[in-house]
Amino acid sequence: MQQSLSVSTRQIVCLLALLHYAQTTFLGQVELEDGHVKCLASRLQRGGLALRSSFLAYRLRGGAPPPLVRTRSVIEKEKQDEGVTKESEPEEDAVAQCKKGDGKTAAIGKSSHVEHDSQHHVPIVIAKRKSTLSSLYDVDFDEKGVLGTGTFSTVRVATHKETGMQYAVKAINLVGIQPQTLVRLRREIQVLRSLNHKNIIQLYEIFEEDGKLFMIMELCTGGELWHFLQRVEIFPNGEKIYYSPQGKVELSEQRVAKIIKGIVEAIHYCHQRHVAHRDLKLENLMLESDDEDADIKLIDFGFSKVFSNSNGMYAILGSPYYVAPEVLRAKAPLDARGGQGYGCACDMWSIGVITFMILCGQAPFDGENDHERLLAVKRGNFTYPPHANLSSEAVEFINALLTVDPNKRLTAKAALSHAWLRQNTKGTSNIFSQLKRFASSLLRWGAE
Template identity: 40%
Template sequence: MSSMMQVECKHVFLLVAILYIVQVDSRFPVMGLHSTGRAGSRCKILRLRGGEEQRRVQDDFIMGETQSLQSLQIGDVIGFGSFSTVHAGIGDGEIPVAVKRTRINSDDVVNLKRIEREISILGSLKHRNVVKLLHVMKEKGSHGEEVVSLVLERCLGGELFDFVNDFQTFHANGDRSWRRSNTTEVLTVKEEHIVKIIYHILVAVEYLHSQHVVHRDLKLENVMFEEPFNVDKEPVVKLIDFGFSREFGNERDMFTACGSTLYIAPEVLMAKETGLGYSSECDLWAVGVMSFILLCCKPPFSGPTSYDIGCAIKSGNYSYPDYALVSDEAKDFIAGLLELNPSKRLTARQALEHAWIRRYVPQEDEGWGRRIGKFLAVPRDSSKESCVGLSEGWEVSLGKWLRHMVPHWRASIRGRSKGLRSRVPVAG
């Protein structure tokens, strides 16, 4: 009887601890417990380009929590996507924004579904290394087609692709001379700077996968610096362009070959041929390709045609150029990501814990709120099948976590318990 009461007490204590943590640690949203979207949001009054009259725009798309938008000025084109045009813009408070405009015909079901999915996913993501969706609006174009505009935070530091193009020379000690575009300023970029860039990418990818979202088009052009690169500051980057992103479950049930040729994973190329499908591991392959290019200024797999590049990717054979001094730790890191077998490929968490990353980015304590948030995280598809493997080994992980955190919140729990006892009469 005493042993049974002891077990029950442990369970009660564990429940109290979790509820206490969820209640007080509001700095970190607990995944799976907060609202992720709403339907039928309306855009605010917009001030459109060229002094057009103010008007309201109905938004029929399902999206996550976004900020209200009082005014918007749309300016010059600053980029192009596969299906869209990106304009510079000025939002509320003269804040620079990017406006991604996509034209959609009413009978274009595929493109409509793609943009709806992008809005839904981007609206639900909240992370420093993921571009923020501020608002969505829909209007009629000049030819009667619908134009959907995504108002996004604007990254002022440029693409990672341009960063690589600005490399000038490689030195014998492994350093790289880098010249900022349209200037005579020459800086020395070390392996440490590249590691920190990759670290931020991996943090973003780990977050996406924890939310059961796969990007499927990771490449240098879809990673942007928050601010212009500076060797004396931490380089913060953000993932952009979620046009090919989608949610995933525990099965490799994706077969569509999408993405950019140089970065596409072998299982994506062969999904329909083998009938095996692919899943989120394809994002890590792309991170491996980006890491190789950042270190060597050339892709690991190349060829005169897309077919030749695909054959090179399927072979998995690549070599490092003589002019680039790449450390053994970096080569081991990249080898773990450019693994042909997706089941053996490094996960984002394993990559973050690799010696090469930890050499320049010390292990930081995530904080107990985020730890319990990860523990409580559930996939959007909360069916029984999707939850398989979610809590594998949770007793061990939670036990370690509790032993670590007990000294920090035991006093608070005792204080709350004491106050509760003083208010509740005890029969006796």
């Protein structure tokens, strides 16, 4: 009885704080910084979710749609691709604690084999906790509760018993998990715990039980950006129509700019904290909901890296359509000889590719297979299709990102100041969305 009263008191405190937040927010306590509206309320913790591989296929009015091609997060070397070599790079912190062989990130070519007992799971080594998943959450184990599946994981809907709020729970089977997969998992957890941004999906808590790891994350019901684009029809005059659950909506440059701005803001936040994502693509971006003004969320930090200098990364990894040319040319230093590394500018190249895909309905660099696609990326030559019909500002924005020389490429900070983003995203701050996220955190804190 005493414990129940304590919880109730905390929840009352939370609601009072929420009311205060709402009052101060709607009284207009905001500040303008670099032309963007920035709420005085504190930022909220964000984290990562599952991934799936696929590729954009617009419906082109008056012509056959391009073939559907699936992308892979690990680029696999083809025998005829003599120009791309397999290299590794040192990993840091939690990643460095992995077993023998885990210090190498996934790269082009076959990954090194590390023997392990497939009958036992390798613990992630997280803090022990008294509570269990079932004591705090009701997980929907029905078929309708499945949000997504992977080789080692399943994502389901979970409801917090105290607050009634819904979350996504990613269950990862640790039995027989490959060492390289374990490296990515540890890296993702480590990075997500350090990030706090509205455009990065939030990791709330972790449970490790019965050979499985359960990651409690923010629930996004809008699906991947790739799925969003499957419902887009593009016309010869450049007009794009999005078939939303609520009906037909024009996919204007203004709407696209709002999506891209959310991605750039998330990456700018990461780069300020010396974190490079290194696997930006349509499949690793999710919409918070089906609403027209839904926030975009960056997910899957399995290939991310905390970098210490501007060109200190060497692992060749990513996805064929989106990888930057300097990543494909990377060579790790051997002995006293200097290598050829790359920096966080690789993320900005990927944003350029994503922007091109959304506005043009096709990839800027393509080919019959991954080998041809990678060669096209290394050459860096692309053209705009006749149906694109883009504004001059949009073309300038894409060209400044798809610049082969990373030193001449737009940085995240510079991209946020570009005319295309500034002119198309004025007054798009979603205060109601921020209030909703703040309420979620308060209610969870009150129930713990």
